[in-house]
Amino acid sequence: MLAFIIRRFAQALFVVVAMVVIVFFGTNVVGDPVWMMVPGDATQEQVEEVRRAFGFDQPVYVQFFRFLADIAQGDFGRSYVHGGSAIRLILDRMPATLELAVVALIFAVIIGLPLGLFAGLKPDHPASRAIMAGSILGFSLPTFWVGLMLIMFFAVMLGWLPATGRGPVTTFLGIETSLHTLKGWQHIALPALNLALLKISLVIRLARSGTREASLQDYVKFARAKGLSPRRIVGVHILKNIMIPIVTVLGLEFGSLVAFSVVTETIFAWPGMGKLLLESIQRLDRPLVVAYVMVVVLLFVTINLIVDILYSALDPRVRLAGKSE
Amino acid sequence: MTQPVLEVENLATHFFTRDGVVKAVDGVSFKVGAGEVLGIVGESGSGKSVTGFSIMGLIDPPGRVVSGSIRLAGEEIVARDDEAMRKVRGKHLAMIFQDPMMTLNPVLRIDTQMIEAVLAHDKVSEQAARERCIEALSMVGIPSPAERLVAYPHQFSGGMRQRVAIATALLHRPKLIIADEPTTALDVTIQSQILAEVQKLCAETGTAMVWITHDLSVVAGLADRIAVMYAGRIVEEGNVSQVLDVPRHPYTRGLIGSVPSANPLGARLKQIPGSTPSLGRLPKGCSFEPRCASASEACRAAKPDATDYPDGSRVACFNPYSLARAS
Numbered sequence: 001m002l003a004f005i006i007r008r009f010a011q012a013l014f015v016v017v018a019m020v021v022i023v024f025f026g027t028n029v030v031g032d033p034v035w036m037m038v039p040g041d042a043t044q045e046q047v048e049e050v051r052r053a054f055g056f057d058q059p060v061y062v063q064f065f066r067f068l069a070d071i072a073q074g075d076f077g078r079s080y081v082h083g084g085s086a087i088r089l090i091l092d093r094m095p096a097t098l099e100l101a102v103v104a105l106i107f108a109v110i111i112g113l114p115l116g117l118f119a120g121l122k123p124d125h126p127a128s129r130a131i132m133a134g135s136i137l138g139f140s141l142p143t144f145w146v147g148l149m150l151i152m153f154f155a156v157m158l159g160w161l162p163a164t165g166r167g168p169v170t171t172f173l174g175i176e177t178s179l180h181t182l183k184g185w186q187h188i189a190l191p192a193l194n195l196a197l198l199k200i201s202l203v204i205r206l207a208r209s210g211t212r213e214a215s216l217q218d219y220v221k222f223a224r225a226k227g228l229s230p231r232r233i234v235g236v237h238i239l240k241n242i243m244i245p246i247v248t249v250l251g252l253e254f255g256s257l258v259a260f261s262v263v264t265e266t267i268f269a270w271p272g273m274g275k276l277l278l279e280s281i282q283r284l285d286r287p288l289v290v291a292y293v294m295v296v297v298l299l300f301v302t303i304n305l306i307v308d309i310l311y312s313a314l315d316p317r318v319r320l321a322g323k324s325e
Numbered sequence: 326m327t328q329p330v331l332e333v334e335n336l337a338t339h340f341f342t343r344d345g346v347v348k349a350v351d352g353v354s355f356k357v358g359a360g361e362v363l364g365i366v367g368e369s370g371s372g373k374s375v376t377g378f379s380i381m382g383l384i385d386p387p388g389r390v391v392s393g394s395i396r397l398a399g400e401e402i403v404a405r406d407d408e409a410m411r412k413v414r415g416k417h418l419a420m421i422f423q424d425p426m427m428t429l430n431p432v433l434r435i436d437t438q439m440i441e442a443v444l445a446h447d448k449v450s451e452q453a454a455r456e457r458c459i460e461a462l463s464m465v466g467i468p469s470p471a472e473r474l475v476a477y478p479h480q481f482s483g484g485m486r487q488r489v490a491i492a493t494a495l496l497h498r499p500k501l502i503i504a505d506e507p508t509t510a511l512d513v514t515i516q517s518q519i520l521a522e523v524q525k526l527c528a529e530t531g532t533a534m535v536w537i538t539h540d541l542s543v544v545a546g547l548a549d550r551i552a553v554m555y556a557g558r559i560v561e562e563g564n565v566s567q568v569l570d571v572p573r574h575p576y577t578r579g580l581i582g583s584v585p586s587a588n589p590l591g592a593r594l595k596q597i598p599g600s601t602p603s604l605g606r607l608p609k610g611c612s613f614e615p616r617c618a619s620a621s622e623a624c625r626a627a628k629p630d631a632t633d634y635p636d637g638s639r640v641a642c643f644n645p646y647s648l649a650r651a652s
Contacts, residue, residue, distance in 0.1 A: 218427035225381055225422075226442040226493065227415030230407075236441075240432045315432060 005305065012301040019293050020071065024064055024286070033080055033284040076294070077287035081280070086287035090273050090295050095176040096166060097265070097272030101257040103192040105250065108199035113246070116207025121234065123212060131204060138201030147194040147267040154190060161190050164269035191268040195261055199253055206249060210242030244315050251307030255300040328399055330500050330533040331357040331380070336393035338379045347604045349375040349388070351557040357501065362527060362534045364544030367554035368601055373537045377503045381420050382410040398500055416446040419494035423506040425486035429478035435489055436474045442493050461492040466522055484515035495526065501533045508543060520547055541584055545569055553577050556602055556612035559631070563638030573638065573645040575617050611643070619644045
């Protein structure tokens with residue numbers, strides 16, 4: 001197990017280095033950040049001054065190695081735009097994004113799982129066909145469009161839910177959250193639903209195929225022969241079997257929820273790090289972009305690790321294989 | 326005569342598929358007395374498993390019991406609703422399946438799977454249920470049952486898993502156990518161990534049993550009576566010695582004749598010509614007629630009804646072998 005974890009970290013390190021190289025040269029190609037920093041009427045001397053102050057007058061490879069050396073010491077630099085420490089800015093915004101991703105994940109499970117179970121147990125029922133058709137829409141409709149439609153429908157036409165922003169925030173157990181008030185939930189409902197839509201469809205499909213497969217197994221027939229209630233057969237025998245693929249996939253998808261919250265956060269003006277990233281790219285704020293990428297890479301690696309550990313908790317056969325290694 | 330545990334009369338189970346109606350079981354009748362073991366023998370697709378599942382009420386669509394009656398200790402169970410049938414399953418009627426690797430849920434511990442079977446029918450504490458499970462496991466010969474109870478199915482061998490399944494079936498001391506080829510997936514030594522174990526348990530608890538198999542040698546040592554099935558019907562039924570020693574139906578004769586030990590060493594095995602008919606398109610007459618050596622005009626015209634013989638056998642054939650011809 002330990003060797004496995006070490007191997008995982010080595011792989012992650014390689015990914016991190018590759019990402020640094022790509023992001024550095026990528027942002028370098030996009031444009032000259034100096035023009036973003038100086039006022040429009042700045043003189044040539046002032047521009048050169050700023051350029052020297054940030055080291056942009058050096059050749060690209062020199063800039064790169066200086067940048068690398070800083071990162072190795074844990075210094076991601078200061079944001080060109082905001083002035084503060086880049087990593088600090090990202091971490092400040094992280095709780096809002098994580099909150100959104102977690103609520104979206106919960107939506108995906110509590111909406112997707114029952115629908116998928118139903119569609120799997122009664123594949124010929126008209127409602128099941130409707131669920132499956134709906135899941136195809138969930139897969140294929142673009143997130144930004146669905147987001148706009150949600151705003152138009154629930155916020156503009158019905159006026160039930162606020163269109164943008166986040167509810168009042170407090171600190172609970174050291175974590176910033178807006179989920180302690182009804183207002184917070186009203187604010188998060190639409191963006192979380194928007195972000196969850198794709199995952200709901202995914203959970204429906206996984207749950208349906210898993211249920212259909214499991215309900216044909218002999219152990220389900222044996223459970224029926226024991227005289228168990230249908231409730232117990234579905235709720236224990238089938239559910240525990242289909243949870244294995246669902247937990248795996250959802251775990252891996254959690255990283256992409258965080259990463260792809262960029263679109264949702266922008267549409268719903270959710271003050272998370274995805275929105276910050278988009279602004280930083282527009283302003284060529286390289287330290288912020290790099291810091292964001294590092295955070296997301298680390299998040300992915302951690303999540304994958306947690307999924308592997310969770311997986312062995314769900315499937316006893318994996319546990320045994322791990323021990324004998 | 327005491328009341329039989331199970332009476333099946335004219336049972337017909339059909340599957341309504343896209344290609345037409347498949348008559349998997351078509352007019353089957355038999356009785357099983359208390360403590361008696363009935364062996365149902367037949368080829369794959371002869372309807373023996375479907376008969377077992379029909380008794381359990383576990384036929385899934387597109388299949389359906391279309392007619393006939395199944396009485397358990399005198400009570401009709403065919404037309405019962407799901408909930409009423411659920412109360413019978415596991416309590417009075419238990420079943421053991423063919424493949425022990427598949428019958429236990431791989432992600433649940435043995436204790437979870439056995440205790441839930443106890444609690445499905447009896448309102449007892451979990452501790453009491455656990456003790457009953459331990460008792461049942463030791464009854465089927467599982468060493469240190471209390472420890473093994475908290476293990477997962479993959480930590481058991483195939484034979485041990487089948488013992489767990491048998492212990493689960495015995496938890497409520499059912500009146501009848503249906504065993505659907507429970508030893509087919511096991512190797513020969515384990516098979517004989519399980520057979521001896523089951524025979525002993527049935528004798529001790531007075532449980533009647535329907536043992537479904539395609540292996541004549543298994544039923545020869547185990548069963549009191551044998552029913553031979555062909556294409557959804559019972560062609561011959563009688564005491565073990567009667568059916569195996571002096572078979573009357575040409576199909577039974579063919580089956581017994583094809584057993585390797587009945588043939589001279591080194592010679593080609595005798596076989597029944599042709600193959601089993603498709604259950605969707607059975608001939609109007611006797612289903613076995615196209616493969617039968619003693620078929621006559623009458624066999625092509627109609628299906629033979631079962632005739633009772635004074636020795637207790639029932640044979641469905643127009644031209645049965647007489648005792649004189651058989652010997």
